[in-house]
Amino acid sequence: MAAPEERPAIRVALLGCGTVGGQVARLLTEQAEELAARAGAPVELAGIAVRRPDKHPELPPELLTADVEQLVTSDDVDVVVELVGGIEPVRGWLLAALKAGKSVVTANKALLAEHSADLFEAADAAGADLYFEAAVAGAIPLLRPLRESLAGDRITRVMGIVNGTTNYILSAMDSTGAGYAETLDEASRLGYAEADPTADVDGYDAASKAAILASLAFHTRVTASDVHREGIADVTAADLAAARMLGRTVKLLAICERVTDDDGVESVSARVHPVMIPRSHQLAGVGGAFNAVYVEADAAGELMFYGQGAGGAPTASAVLGDLVAVARNRVVAGRGPRESAHAALPVRPMGQTPTRYHVSLSVADRAGVLAQVAQAFADHGVSIAAVRQSDVGDRASLVVVTHQAPDAALQSTVDEIGRLDVVHEVVSVMRVEGEDQ
Amino acid sequence: MAAPEERPAIRVALLGCGTVGGQVARLLTEQAEELAARAGAPVELAGIAVRRPDKHPELPPELLTADVEQLVTSDDVDVVVELVGGIEPVRGWLLAALKAGKSVVTANKALLAEHSADLFEAADAAGADLYFEAAVAGAIPLLRPLRESLAGDRITRVMGIVNGTTNYILSAMDSTGAGYAETLDEASRLGYAEADPTADVDGYDAASKAAILASLAFHTRVTASDVHREGIADVTAADLAAARMLGRTVKLLAICERVTDDDGVESVSARVHPVMIPRSHQLAGVGGAFNAVYVEADAAGELMFYGQGAGGAPTASAVLGDLVAVARNRVVAGRGPRESAHAALPVRPMGQTPTRYHVSLSVADRAGVLAQVAQAFADHGVSIAAVRQSDVGDRASLVVVTHQAPDAALQSTVDEIGRLDVVHEVVSVMRVEGEDQ
The missing domain is CATH 3.30.360.10 (Dihydrodipicolinate Reductase; domain 2)
Structure with missing residues (x-):
């Protein structure tokens, strides 16, 4: 096989050149040799789309354009890297790019969270890649x-x-x-x-x-x-x-x-x-x-992943990781694993989702108060895991942590407790995670 | 494209069926439908090589064999999963498998740490995959x-x-x-x-x-x-x-x-x-x-990855992740990213590697001791970051933490300090990491 630097370059269109895009452009230039070695071919900027090309004296003028539609479907482009953000007009640009067979790397969480079905379908139909590591948790490979x-x-x-x-x-x-x-x-x-x-x-x-x-x-x-x-x-x-x-x-x-x-x-x-x-x-x-x-x-x-969730350079690192993967796939004329929604599980409404509550109350300091509060939990089928009561003058502070119950039942319990005469104030209500039940 | 379950199956040879292999065999059967959906084709066991087939009544007898050489090059096998461990004869088996065009998934850290060059070369020559996520940090995707x-x-x-x-x-x-x-x-x-x-x-x-x-x-x-x-x-x-x-x-x-x-x-x-x-x-x-x-x-x-580093099921999870990746690559007739040693940096000897030392000494409790100890560090060009002295009866405890210096210089300093008359005992010497210098 030819050496990486002798193969036809993978040509990249960069959409948006702000904090993250600027770092991507910088790393593409500074790390050109490294990237070529890892991708198996040179990875080069074919163009950079920005709203106002005259506002970017730091970038090579011959790469700058305001005509995104032309750039994303240009024959000279293999991969589109989208760092503009927001839903429209970006959705249209990326669908056009995918339809034209370009692979897409994006950090656009809002778009993916709303329109991933369209985008994956377009990628599948064209046999192109759609990667988006930078959309969640910045630099963390997740x-x-x-x-x-x-x-x-x-x-x-x-x-x-x-x-x-x-x-x-x-x-x-x-x-x-x-x-x-x-x-x-x-x-x-x-x-x-x-x-x-x-x-x-x-x-x-x-x-x-x-x-x-x-x-x-x-x-x-x-x-x-x-x-x-x-x-x-x-x-x-x-x-x-x-x-x-x-x-x-x-x-x-x-x-x-x-x-x-x-x-x-x-x-x-x-x-x-x-x-x-x-x-x-x-x-x-x-x-x-x-x-x-x-x-x-x-x-x-149990696994845990930790790192920087935002920022120009960390996000650019995730974008470049995707870009190298997409470039490698292009070099071998393959593509990465496709998305899959094959399980198609129903989404459970919050009210039916099992959660646990921590409830902190200011109550009257007299006999029978705990019994009334406990009865309210029992009436909604909510089981109590821990109770802590402490006196503060003529009032008492009462903290209840529940076992798991449907969120709606917990919510109704809290509403009812708030209406009890013996309860002066619901000081804090918060869901609880990360403890034994 | 055909539905995953209608495509020709990816056939797997499993070498070794101990703690990890047993879990891999179990998951391949229990998760068959999931795996097919994710890999894009059914993933099936073609054979299991164990030393003593008669000792495995829990496994389907028609899959068991003691003839590893035959299994790893069989026309009926696409991927070899190696969980035997050790260098020989495993190295020979895997080279034979790669030469025959099989992809290899292994958890064998000792083999990879010694013979990765041969194995990668064979994989490259055959256009086959060599994956080994389970070899380091068990279940952690690292x-x-x-x-x-x-x-x-x-x-x-x-x-x-x-x-x-x-x-x-x-x-x-x-x-x-x-x-x-x-x-x-x-x-x-x-x-x-x-x-x-x-x-x-x-x-x-x-x-x-x-x-x-x-x-x-x-x-x-x-x-x-x-x-x-x-x-x-x-x-x-x-x-x-x-x-x-x-x-x-x-x-x-x-x-x-x-x-x-x-x-x-x-x-x-x-x-x-x-x-x-x-x-x-x-x-x-x-x-x-x-x-x-x-x-x-x-x-x-900074990034951190955390999880279970060993055990049957966690290691099997990593093996199956690789197996799905290899199967996907087979389905699209592609292969994953190749290894690369293009940077070919020299390996620095330990003596020249910059480290920091913590040295805890029991010294005579009299004037001039600290000066002598400090002089020994200075003589070797080692700069001191922190000193802590405390008296214990007629002796004193002296703790020194250094700045970075070549490990050999630190080692010589400690040797010299151990020979000083005023030093009764070198209580503890330990390298230090994770602090500001």
Whole structure:
């Protein structure tokens, strides 16, 4: 076989040249020799599509174009790397590229979480590759292990911290005792939160990632709208104080589970919400803008993946890994493993998903209060795992941790308890993970 | 395209049917439908080679054979899964299989650490796949991320706990304060150490894994004999006590580094030895038989992979992941990424590898002692990072932690200090990792 540098080059169209795209362009040039050796052929930029070519004096002018449609279907292009983000017009560009037989590498989680069916279909029809490692957990090699390394195993659970902004805010609230609004302001000031932080703090970003993870792990099409989503805006200093008192902390987790009901019927649950976990749990120690994802599989047991979840260079590393894989496939005229939704499991509504609750109450300090509260749990078929009562003046603090029950039953129990005369205040309600049941 | 179950089956020869092989055979049968969907064709057992077929009443008799040579080259076989272990005669079998165009999946670290060059050459010549995820860190998807996900990045360091037996022993010594021999006996009694624990406790197993990791990470052929190897037999209760006093613990680590000297010349260092690390380090919390590996790359930054490093089912999970990948490649008449040793960096001898030492001394408690000890370090060009002295009766305890220096210089310094009159005893000498320099 010819030496890599003598083979026809794999020609790359780069869409978008911001923080990540700039790093991809830099590494493609600086690491050209390495990349050629690993891909089996030179990997070269054929063009860079940006909105305003005149705004990029740092890039070779002959590569710049504003005409994306032309670039993505150009005969001179083998692979399209998409780093623009958002759904339209990107969806149309990538479908056009795939139809023209180009392979696609993208970091676009929102698009994949909504329109993966169309995109996979177009890739299959054209025999082209669609890779997207950078869409979830930045630099952490996570999707390839799920798609490939664990392909012979049965994944039962994927749970992790997949959004750096919310992890930074919750870590800061935990260490300073400050409230949410104040901590968000500080995070914005320091550049850890965007000017409009909605996508992060309301959990949309994490929900897109949960949809992608659940789809891969369970071979089932799960979209962002299938994911139950709660952000961190309602997490209070009181929640973190309650967690701290019990040796726990609060994290925003994406949780994807295979649930088998009593009749043996399987379904998939995907959700994003704040969770109380023990401080001894591996995810509790993941601070700042890092991401970490826990995977449980029947044969492999517990696995954890940890690393930087965002940033130009880390995300570019994941993009280049995909680009080398796609280039290698082109060199051998093959393609990578296809996506599969063959299991097609139903998505379980949140209300029917088994969860556990931590409930912290301020109650009247008199006989019979615990009995009334306990009766409310019993009336909804919820079994109590632990109770802790302590007196504070003429009131008492009552903390209840439940066993697993359908989320809707837990929710109704909390609603009912809030209406009891003996309950002065529901101080904190939080789901619990990572403990023995 | 035809449905997976209608395509010609991928036929598998299984060599060895012990703890791991038994699990592979079980999963191949139990997960047949899943595997077919993921591989794109049925994956079936064509035969199982065992030494004594009559000793396996649990397996289908028509599959059993003692004739390995015939099985591995049989026209009825597409893929050979080798779980026998050891170098000969396995090497011959696998070369014969590759030459006959069969793809190979193996968990054989000793063989890969010695003879990977022959095996890769045979695989390349035949256009066949050679996969070996299970050879390092059991169930943890580690080799595929190194080979593929990080293919566009520049890995600078791989450091981890890759041997469960020694990790169990060191964890137990740390928590009980007991000595090495006593703890090894207990580990053997509980089944955590083999009857002949040499391969584990003397670091041979970890050195094979270090060779495989260094080869993949640095695109350089590194064999087990290139790896500097020290086991845990000389780790004493005093070493662990010294570590504990400083908020550290001791782990047996495999460390693979890309080292650039002052002239900009790159080389590779691969070593296995006991190391003192801070208790706050992520590897410090990895207990019992778990494995964890830290990877540092230029663009991706720090990554960590964690999971079960041994055991029948976890290892079988890794084997099946490879088997599905190989089967997929067969279905599309392609092959996976080839190994590459294109960087061909020189291997740096241990003496020239930069390390840091922790030295704990029992010295005479009088003026001028510290000056003499400090002079010995200075004479060898070793710079001191921290000193701690405390009096115990008429003696003093002196702990020195150095900055980085060539390992040989540190070794000579320790030798010289041991000969000083004022030094009563060199209590503990241990390399240090995971701290700011």
